[in-house]
Amino acid sequence: KAGVTQTPRYLIKTRGQQVTLSCSPISGHRSVSWYQQTPGQGLQFLFEYFSETQRNKGNFPGRFSGRQFSNSRSEMNVSTLELGDSALYLCASSLRNLQETQYFGPGTRLLVL
Amino acid sequence: GQNIDQPTEMTATEGAIVQINCTYQTSGFNGLFWYQQHAGEAPTFLSYNVLDGLEEKGRFSSFLSRSKGYSYLLLKELQMKDSASYLCAVRPSGNTPLVFGKGTRLSVIA
Numbered sequence: 001k002a003g004v005t006q007t008p009r010y011l012i013k014t015r016g017q018q019v020t021l022s023c024s025p026i027s028g029h030r031s032v033s034w035y036q037q038t039p040g041q042g043l044q045f046l047f048e049y050f051s052e053t054q055r056n057k058g059n060f061p062g063r064f065s066g067r068q069f070s071n072s073r074s075e076m077n078v079s080t081l082e083l084g085d086s087a088l089y090l091c092a093s094s095l096r097n098l099q100e101t102q103y104f105g106p107g108t109r110l111l112v113l
Numbered sequence: 114g115q116n117i118d119q120p121t122e123m124t125a126t127e128g129a130i131v132q133i134n135c136t137y138q139t140s141g142f143n144g145l146f147w148y149q150q151h152a153g154e155a156p157t158f159l160s161y162n163v164l165d166g167l168e169e170k171g172r173f174s175s176f177l178s179r180s181k182g183y184s185y186l187l188l189k190e191l192q193m194k195d196s197a198s199y200l201c202a203v204r205p206s207g208n209t210p211l212v213f214g215k216g217t218r219l220s221v222i223a
Binding site: 003004033035041042043044045048055056058090097098099101102103104105106107 | 143144146148154155156157158161200202204208209210211213214215216
């Protein structure tokens, strides 16, 4: 079975721009979660989607948003980028919910200049 | 609040044994995961403990004491490829996200 895939793998943006990241979960997995990973804060939960609905949300500002499509693929969007948004953005999928074993994608490394 | 503590860095010698500790204080407890993350790569699942005791899986073992809010990951016969970050993550109560520690970066030296 193919693993979780994320595109693009690397991105460089400037402050004020917006960015869209894409995630394709493992086939059959319906829960998709997004995490931000930085050296200082570690892995922090952004949100979880299931059946095209946001089911859980972390403590991030409204500039961070996401959606899920009927095939379980998910996108996350960050608007009005700030320098502090530079991070590795990881997508993880699981069968039903975010408390199960999370299977992570390779991540998108975002650098904001 | 949710708090997970792990050492930031550890160094060990090839062939040796290393123990990576994790202590946690969370809103309820439904289990604890260990993940391995090589630099620039995705975290990969290593182990899951929900009951007290030791779970062994090849060279890796994980221990849990729920009463002490404590877990450790034991790596035996260390190899250079074990150089990675090791993340401890707790399942709190309810349908809430896993809480991750900041990870322990392990360097295996010859």
